[in-house]
Amino acid sequence: MVRRVSNPPNPWHAAHVEWIGEPPAAQLEVYEETAGEVLTHNDSPDVDFSWSVNPYRGCFHGCAYCYARPYHEYLDFGAGTDFERKLVVKTNAATALRRAFDRKSWRGELVSFSGVTDCYQPLEASYGLTRACLEVCRDYRNPVAIITKSVLVERDVALLAELHERARVTVFLSIPFDDAAVCRAVEPYAPPPSRRFDALRTFADAGIETGIAVAPIIPGLNESDIPRLLERARDAGATRAFSILLRLPGPVRGVFEARMREAFPDRWSKIEHAQRSMRDGALDDARFGRRMAGAGERWAVLHRLFETSCRRFGLRAEGGRTPEYDERASRRTTFRRPHETPDLFA
Numbered sequence: 523m524v525r526r527v528s529n530p531p532n533p534w535h536a537a538h539v540e541w542i543g544e545p546p547a548a549q550l551e552v553y554e555e556t557a558g559e560v561l562t563h564n565d566s567p568d569v570d571f572s573w574s575v576n577p578y579r580g581c582f583h584g585c586a587y588c589y590a591r592p593y594h595e596y597l598d599f600g601a602g603t604d605f606e607r608k609l610v611v612k613t614n615a616a617t618a619l620r621r622a623f624d625r626k627s628w629r630g631e632l633v634s635f636s637g638v639t640d641c642y643q644p645l646e647a648s649y650g651l652t653r654a655c656l657e658v659c660r661d662y663r664n665p666v667a668i669i670t671k672s673v674l675v676e677r678d679v680a681l682l683a684e685l686h687e688r689a690r691v692t693v694f695l696s697i698p699f700d701d702a703a704v705c706r707a708v709e710p711y712a713p714p715p716s717r718r719f720d721a722l723r724t725f726a727d728a729g730i731e732t733g734i735a736v737a738p739i740i741p742g743l744n745e746s747d748i749p750r751l752l753e754r755a756r757d758a759g760a761t762r763a764f765s766i767l768l769r770l771p772g773p774v775r776g777v778f779e780a781r782m783r784e785a786f787p788d789r790w791s792k793i794e795h796a797q798r799s800m801r802d803g804a805l806d807d808a809r810f811g812r813r814m815a816g817a818g819e820r821w822a823v824l825h826r827l828f829e830t831s832c833r834r835f836g837l838r839a840e841g842g843r844t845p846e847y848d849e850r851a852s853r854r855t856t857f858r859r860p861h862e863t864p865d866l867f868a
Contacts, residue, residue, distance in 0.1 A: 529600025530773035548603035550582075552645065553610045560618035560655070562637060568814050570840070571667060574637030575619060577651035579610035581639040583671060583712040586781040587738055590638045592772045601773035606711075609645060616654035623662045623859065630857020632665045632690070642672035644711075653678055656685065663856045665690040669735055671697075671712040673721045683728045689856040692762070693725045696735040697755070700747040707785035708740075715751075719758045726759025733762030733840070736828070740768045741796030742789060745824055749831045756835040764840040765828050766814045767821070768797060770806040796820065 562574050580594055584606040591601035599608050612618070622628060635641045641652040656678060659666050666685060668675065675693065685691050695718045699705040702714045725732045734755035739745055752763055770778055782790045794805070800816030801807050807817075815821065832839040 529602035529604050530776040548607045551608045553608065554613050555610055556614050557612040557618055559622065560612060560615045561622045561633070564637060566810060568810055569637075571632055571634040571637070573631055574634040575615065575641070575655055576636045576638045577612050577615040577641055577649075577655065578636075578639050578643060578645060579612075580605050580608060582606060582609065582643045582645065583640055583709055585671075585709045585712065586778050587708065587740070587768055587770070587774065588639075589769045589771055589774060591774050591777060593638065595773070602777050609643075611645060611649055612651065613649070615651045616658050619655050619658045620662075623658065623664065623857075628857075630662075630664055630855030632667060633659065635666060635668045636670075640670050640672055641668070642670040642674040644672075644674070646672075646674055647677075653681065656681055660685040660688060661860050663688040663858050665856060667692045667694070669694040669696060671695070671709065671718065673713045673717045676721050676724050679724055679728050679730075682725070682730055686728075686730050692731045692733065693722075694733045694735050694762070694764075695719075695722050696737055697751055698736055698738060698740070698747070699744050700750045700754070704744065708743075708781070715754075719754050722755060722758035722760050731762070732758075732760045733764070733837075734760050735764055735766070737764070737766040738768040739765055739824065739828075740793060741800060741820070741824070742793035743786070745827070748824075748828055749834075752828075752831045752835050752837055756837060761836075761838060762840055763828075763832050763837040767800060767816045769813060770797075771808060775805055800824075 560575055560577070562576060564572055564574060579597065580599075581588060581590070588605070591605045594601050594605040594608070597610065599605065635652060635655070646652050656666065658664075660681065666682075666689065668682075668691075682691050682693065697715050697718045699708065699715060702716070705712070705715055722732050722734065734751065736748060736751055739748070748765070755763060779790070779794075782793060786793070797805055800818055800821040802817055807813060815825070829839050
């Protein structure tokens with residue numbers, strides 16, 4: 523179903539205009555740009571990577587909860603349907619990444635695809651920017667971590683297996699819902715859970731380390747799915763798992779509430795109450811250390827359920843900059859520029 527245009531007021535505008543009568547349908551518009559840089563540095567203590575590549579701005583999947591929606595307002599777009607249908611493509615992403623890898627300052631750190639919007643959203647089938655960037659990583663033997671909701675990632679299994687022989691590769695599938703109908707209501711243009719589990723199996727069978735992201739956990743809606751999701755992930759060959767509590771920064775709150783009221787009119791009050799119980803009475807907490815996790819007794823029970831289920835199904839629970847992550851990051855990198863002579867004594 524094509525949604526009608528609906529965006530929260532952009533705070534960077536002095537005024538906004540309401541539609542008179544029925545708003546038009548939100549049609550897909552693609553904007554191409556030449557990016558100066560494609561590697562984005564992250565210094566948040568809440569995530570396990572310092573560098574990410576995001577070939578696309580905005581995301582066709584249209585997930586109601588997406589925390590990246592506010593970034594679209596910096597482009598003079600809206601955080602609602604504009605985020606889902608006014609998409610920006612960084613056409614020179616691979617060239618910019620190669621240029622970054624050629625700098626003497628680059629030391630071959632782990633690069634995450636993607637830190638913001640999905641690097642395998644449908645436009646990737648046409649543009650192939652993520653694949654081109656992964657080819658650069660293969661050529662330079664640079665370690666990579668991927669997180670996506672899209673089964674289009676299966677297209678690149680051979681390339682990622684080749685990269686895995688030269689450097690470290692991990693593929694995470696984001697699967698927060700066990701029920702396909704609930705998934706369709708909240709993530710309207712993303713593949714169903716069953717296909718995402720199939721993708722996990724594809725990579726596990728190829729010998730690539732895989733994991734599941736139960737993200738976000740929406741209290742009052744999907745916390746009861748946690749054990750079943752982790753069991754299905756284990757059965758698909760996953761070895762790792764992490765979870766994130768629902769985040770609702772800025773205009774995301776309005777988008778999320780409107781769509782929850784539309785899809786689950788009898789459950790919104792329960793969801794809102796549960797979310798506030800884990801956020802000290804608020805709907806969101808932007809502080810480092812509190813953005814991804816909750817607080818209070820209900821969150822403690824939920825976190826314990828996730829940890830216990832991971833142990834039960836033999837999955838390594840991850841989250842934050844754990845000592846294990848720091849130890850992995852301190853190893854000598856596999857990175858090597860293809861035009862340089864290898865160090866035989868390394």
